[in-house]
Amino acid sequence: MSARRPAVIFIFITLVLDILGIGLVVPVLPKLVQHYQGGDVTAGSNVYGLLAALYALMQFLCAPLLGSLSDKYGRRPVILISLFGSAIDYFLIAFAPNLAWFVAARIVAGITAANYAAASAYIADVSPPEKRAANFGLIGAAFGIGFIIGPILGGLLAKFGGVKMPFFFAGALTLANWAYGWFVLPESLDQEHRRSFSWKRSNPVGALLALRRFPALLGLVVTYFIAVLAHQVYPSIWVLYTGYRYHWTELQTGLSLGAVGVMAGLVQGGLTKRVVGALGEKKTVQYGLALAIFLYAAYGFATQGWMVYICIFFGSLAGLVTPAVQSLMTQSVPRNEQGELQGALTSLSSVAGVAGPLATTRLFGYFVSDKAPLLMPGAPFFWSSLLMVLSLAIAVPSLKRIHKAPDVV
Structure with missing residues (x-):
């Protein structure tokens, strides 16, 4: 293991395999929940929102702990724990006879869900400041590749092998990814940049309060939180929305998500370096947020x-916003606190993951029910559009206060 130097390519492969597993189950999970609710769209939407919120709540409570552990023991052990938890989640759902098993699966997955945060810290470890935006764009490219193949394959597996087959396949793939991490993935955080563990920094409240030491960063953190909250409309209701409004099957939904993957791969994997190089990170954030306002409404x-x-x-x-924001935030925090930063951001994402699904699934369920004054299945997207107006309003003054932090404190 010591013979391999840590590099972006290693974590990129881990992320691709991880996201491929997620993409496999995306087209079928909401409809599987709806099936256990007797096929009722409103009831299925509400229960799916609760399950998503439960996952995010557990992630909120545990992500700072895993982030702090990655600052002390390295990124690799945390990534391995996260992958193993994901595999358990997939297999529990695959064998689930009722919704109680779904609850157990979501709890396990939420507790161990730190792969993205650890991967982000890994990238910050191995990337010089001038290359971070481009390298964070590779996370988007990994999402793109995973969502090109995953949802389409998941739709095909559901069509020909049954609705639970994607979960068996995703579980096996995630175990293979865990094996790759165990035997191939090198550690990125060397001993001299590690720091002692602290319970004060390792709880969600403590991790968020620790960000007060970087006042210039707070406005951008709020911007990030609101953007993530708005983005929850996609994983929360995409399958339900397209199935209800356009009568799409699992395969059609998978094809649409495959298209999302293609574009994400092209934009974040190919355009990020060029756009950020031409506009700079701050303008990229502003233009991207403005575009998102119109996108959600559309x-x-x-x-x-x-x-x-x-x-x-x-x-x-x-999608150019995320790598640009990530780059700016990591440059505002010392290297030996990157894990704590990513843990705090993951906790914020988890708060959004609790509130977002609850809000969007209920908005969707209400506006497709007989109780609504008018039929408006697109209501959750309009809500997200308004959130992005607020995000942009906070981002503009906040970007003026960002500055580079020292390497180690």
Whole structure:
């Protein structure tokens, strides 16, 4: 293991395999929950929102702990724990006879869900400041590749092997990814940049309060939180929304997510370096947030399935925001606190993951029910559009206060 130097390519492979597993189950999980609710759209939407919120709540409670552990013991052990927890989640759902098993699976997955945070810290470890935006864009590229193959394959497996087959396949793939991490993935955080463990920094409240030491960063953190909250509309209701409004099957949904993957791979893997190089990180954030305002509204107004693909094509450019924001934030925090930063951001994402699914699934369920004053299945997307207006308003002054932190404190 020591013979291998840590590099972005290693963590990129881990992320691709991880996201491929997630992509496999995305087209079928909401409909599987709906099936256990007797096929009722509103009831299925509400229960799915609760399960998503439960996962995010457990992640909120545990992510700072895993982030702090990665600052002390390294990124690799945390990534291995996360992957093993994901495998357990997939197999529990695959064998689930009722929704109680879903609850157990989501709890396990939420407790160990630190792969993205650890991967982000890994990238910060091995990337010089001027290359971080481009390298964080590779996370988006990994999402792209995973979602090109995963949802399409998941839809095919569900069609020909049954609705639970994608979960068996995803579980096996995640175990293979764990084996790759065990035998191949090198550690990125050397001993001299590690720091002692502290319970004060390792709880969600403590991790978030620790960010007060970087006042220039707080506005951008709030911007990030609101953007993540708005983004919850996609994993929360995409399958339910497209199934209800356009009558898409699992395979059609998988194809649409595959299109999302293609565009994400092209934009974040190929355009990030060029756009950020031309505009700079701060302008990239502002333009991307402005574009997202119109993107969410366009999804809500799309009355035909083909319109969704137009939104996917142009809206993918808004994905440039995340690597640019990540780059700015990591440059504002010393190297030996990157794990804590990513843990805090993951906790914030988890708060959004609790509130977002609860809000969007209930908005969707209400506006497709007989109780609504008018039928408006796109209501959750309009809500996300308004959130992005707020995010942009906070980002503009906050970007003026960002500055580079020392390497180690």
